[in-house]
Amino acid sequence: MDKQEKLITIMTVALLVLVAVIVVLIWGGYSNWFKTKFEYIYLTSNGERLQQSDVYRLGNVDLKVKQFGCKTGYTVQIEAVSDEDFVFTVDGKHYNYLDEVPGKDLTAAFNIEMGKRSMLLHARNVDVIALLESLYPDSDVQLVSPLDEPVLLKMTVLDEAGKHAFELTFYCCVPVTEIEISPGHVYV
Numbered sequence: 378m379d380k381q382e383k384l385i386t387i388m389t390v391a392l393l394v395l396v397a398v399i400v401v402l403i404w405g406g407y408s409n410w411f412k413t414k415f416e417y418i419y420l421t422s423n424g425e426r427l428q429q430s431d432v433y434r435l436g437n438v439d440l441k442v443k444q445f446g447c448k449t450g451y452t453v454q455i456e457a458v459s460d461e462d463f464v465f466t467v468d469g470k471h472y473n474y475l476d477e478v479p480g481k482d483l484t485a486a487f488n489i490e491m492g493k494r495s496m497l498l499h500a501r502n503v504d505v506i507a508l509l510e511s512l513y514p515d516s517d518v519q520l521v522s523p524l525d526e527p528v529l530l531k532m533t534v535l536d537e538a539g540k541h542a543f544e545l546t547f548y549c550c551v552p553v554t555e556i557e558i559s560p561g562h563v564y565v
């Protein structure tokens with residue numbers, strides 16, 4: 378390969394690199410790529426990133442709040458998103474769940490210890506009665522009809538500026554309080 382061929386090869390490579398850089402700059406300018414701030418918020422538990430598309434069964438759980446490009450503060454709000462209807466009473470007056478509860482703030486039913494970059498969500502003993510009692514404090518709340526499924530809840534973690542949110546759908550683990558054993562069905 379002589380000097381002329383080397384020079385042509387170097388100029389061709391330089392020209393291709395220049396064309397590629399120009400294409401990237403033009404594409405980036407039209408797509409607002411250079412103007413977008415990389416900001417987002419998400420949660421992890423036991424080192425695993427939680428997904429907004431999944432439904433989780435939560436008891437007492439330590440959640441880490443991960444924020445990139447956002448300020449470090451955050452707020453938490455929990456509301457019911459179940460679509461199963463049931464009847465409950467408040468001081469003897471009957472209500473339908475779907476008419477009264479969805480969309481209301483149920484955060485008071487949970488003991489949440491919020492740190493700077495993590496929170497400890499105490500959800501182990503939160504049942505339907507506890508959720509309803511948070512809406513109707515100092516009232517006698519009773520279930521009239523049983524539930525077929527646990528109440529689905531949505532926890533929204535919002536960054537300090539209020540621009541970025543992470544929504545986690547979950548239901549609570551309620552500890553077993555009573556076990557009935559039938560002696561005819563016990564195998565050893």
